[in-house]
Amino acid sequence: MVDPFTLEIWLKRLLLLCVIIFMVFLKLLPLQSGGSNLPWPDLILCFMAAWAIRRPALVSLGMVVVVGLATDFLFIRAPGVWTIILILTFEALRVQARREGTMSFASEMGIIFVVFTSAFIANRLILLAFGVAQPPLGATVLELFMSLLFYPLVALITVFIFRVRHPDPTDLQGLRGRG
Amino acid sequence: MARFHSDDDAQLSTLRRILLGTVLLLVFLLFLVWRIDNPRVERLRTAAIEAIVPNMEWALVPVTQGGRMIDDFESYARVYEQNQELRRELQRMQAWREAALQLEQENAQLRDLNNVRLDPELSFVTGVVAADSGSSFRRSLVLNIGSDDTIQDGWAAMDGLGLVGRIAGVSERTSRVLLLTDNASMVPVRIQPSGQTAILTGDSTAAPVLEFIETPEQVRPGDRIVTSGDGKVFPDGLLIGQVSLDRDGRLRARLAADFERFEFLRVLRANPHQRIGDAAPLIAPQPEPAPADLDSAEEPAPDANDG
Numbered sequence: 001m002v003d004p005f006t007l008e009i010w011l012k013r014l015l016l017l018c019v020i021i022f023m024v025f026l027k028l029l030p031l032q033s034g035g036s037n038l039p040w041p042d043l044i045l046c047f048m049a050a051w052a053i054r055r056p057a058l059v060s061l062g063m064v065v066v067v068g069l070a071t072d073f074l075f076i077r078a079p080g081v082w083t084i085i086l087i088l089t090f091e092a093l094r095v096q097a098r099r100e101g102t103m104s105f106a107s108e109m110g111i112i113f114v115v116f117t118s119a120f121i122a123n124r125l126i127l128l129a130f131g132v133a134q135p136p137l138g139a140t141v142l143e144l145f146m147s148l149l150f151y152p153l154v155a156l157i158t159v160f161i162f163r164v165r166h167p168d169p170t171d172l173q174g175l176r177g178r179g
Numbered sequence: 180m181a182r183f184h185s186d187d188d189a190q191l192s193t194l195r196r197i198l199l200g201t202v203l204l205l206v207f208l209l210f211l212v213w214r215i216d217n218p219r220v221e222r223l224r225t226a227a228i229e230a231i232v233p234n235m236e237w238a239l240v241p242v243t244q245g246g247r248m249i250d251d252f253e254s255y256a257r258v259y260e261q262n263q264e265l266r267r268e269l270q271r272m273q274a275w276r277e278a279a280l281q282l283e284q285e286n287a288q289l290r291d292l293n294n295v296r297l298d299p300e301l302s303f304v305t306g307v308v309a310a311d312s313g314s315s316f317r318r319s320l321v322l323n324i325g326s327d328d329t330i331q332d333g334w335a336a337m338d339g340l341g342l343v344g345r346i347a348g349v350s351e352r353t354s355r356v357l358l359l360t361d362n363a364s365m366v367p368v369r370i371q372p373s374g375q376t377a378i379l380t381g382d383s384t385a386a387p388v389l390e391f392i393e394t395p396e397q398v399r400p401g402d403r404i405v406t407s408g409d410g411k412v413f414p415d416g417l418l419i420g421q422v423s424l425d426r427d428g429r430l431r432a433r434l435a436a437d438f439e440r441f442e443f444l445r446v447l448r449a450n451p452h453q454r455i456g457d458a459a460p461l462i463a464p465q466p467e468p469a470p471a472d473l474d475s476a477e478e479p480a481p482d483a484n485d486g
Contacts, residue, residue, distance in 0.1 A: 028310045039315035073227045075314040080210030135316035
């Protein structure tokens with residue numbers, strides 16, 4: 001008999017992976033290939049962050065690496081840079097989530113703001129340091145802004161549709177132990 | 180909370196830290212390899228895309244159909260207006276058709292007078308657009324034709340009307356088209372009535388910028404932009420679009436191709452540029468005697484025999 005906690009964790013991980021694959025798929029569809037000026041929010045980052053801040057165990061290191069590398073390769077970015085940043089971002093989120101436990105939405109938004117902004121800045125700095133061609137600054141800032149704007153919506157979907165919430169104090173033992 | 184099982188955590192976190200460090204190092208090495216030996220990793224990338232994109236097609240069909248149905252539905256809603264508009268347009272077009280026919284006849288006569296031979300290499304392969312670049316900042320497409328269909332890097336891709344971009348990255352069954360609107364795209368162009376040359380530089384907006392115009396005063400909005408064939412990037416004279424003036428007073432190109440939605444692209448089989456096969460010798464080798472010269476050298480021989 002499979003331990004129900006383990007089963008739940010793996011089911012939720014699979015669900016997150018499906019959501020991410022769907023997002024990648026949407027981005028790859030040749031629907032608006034021309035030059036619409038408004039960049040899309042980085043929904044993959046939003047979803048992963050919304051899950052990680054609630055249940056760090058659900059966004060494992062392996063998943064972050066696989067998703068980071070796959071999207072780097074598919075979206076014609078410099079392979080590895082965004083992956084490194086994702087790994088560090090989710091390590092930071094994991095530490096934060098462990099320290100804070102259940103948090104209010106305002107403090108969650110605060111953490112997300114700091115983490116996303118530093119991720120975008122770090123990305124630009126690394127690319128700058130290695131002399132890789134970069135998109136214009138304005139567009140990147142706009143994408144960061146859009147991501148922050150869409151984050152509450154993603155958090156809502158995460159809580160009310162996918163039912164990923166901060167763990168109750170009652171089942172804390174079961175979930176923490178497998179973090 | 181973590182403080183209560185600190186023993187467990189300490190052990191776990193040391194292990195975790197080692198794992199984390201190793202993964203970070205490996206990923207960073209990948210990035211370094213990409214930075215140093217770009218072509219090899221890019222080949223890996225095209226291989227990855229080739230492995231994934233054809234598998235997407237089954238899922239792509241209902242979505243594109245759905246999008247098209249929504250478009251169609253919107254147009255059904257104002258079918259009457261459209262009908263009127265189309266009728267007017269048809270009338271106008273018929274006048275143009277007459278003019279075009281006359282011009283064609285005239286052109287044919289002039290060609291005949293001049294003994295012009297059309298370039299036999301200007302044939303094309305048509306491909307279906309299979310996927311987008313996925314990134315907000317990159318403007319490129321994946322076509323479902325590749326080196327199996329003799330596609331080569333650097334060929335020009337057009338839709339029915341104008342230039343769309345050039346092939347950048349070919350694998351066996353797919354190839355990537357770098358659009359004119361991408362940041363990395365630079366195309367030497369000529370602006371038609373005045374003959375000014377310029378470089379058309381993409382900046383991820385819908386209208387690429389015209390740079391390095393010698394006397395911008397001679398260029399007016401509405402002028403035609405065609406490729407100049409300079410630098411042997413593209414064949415000469417492919418239509419790109421019209422000059423327009425943006426709010427900052429910069430000259431931009433309004434592209435003739437419909438960049439909103441691509442379905443099919445034709446890739447021109449003309450390849451005027453020198454291919455760079457290796458990563459190292461970026462300065463191209465001495466040109467070999469062109470095959471055209473050989474032809475002309477051989478042609479007189481049979482004549483001589485006949486005579």
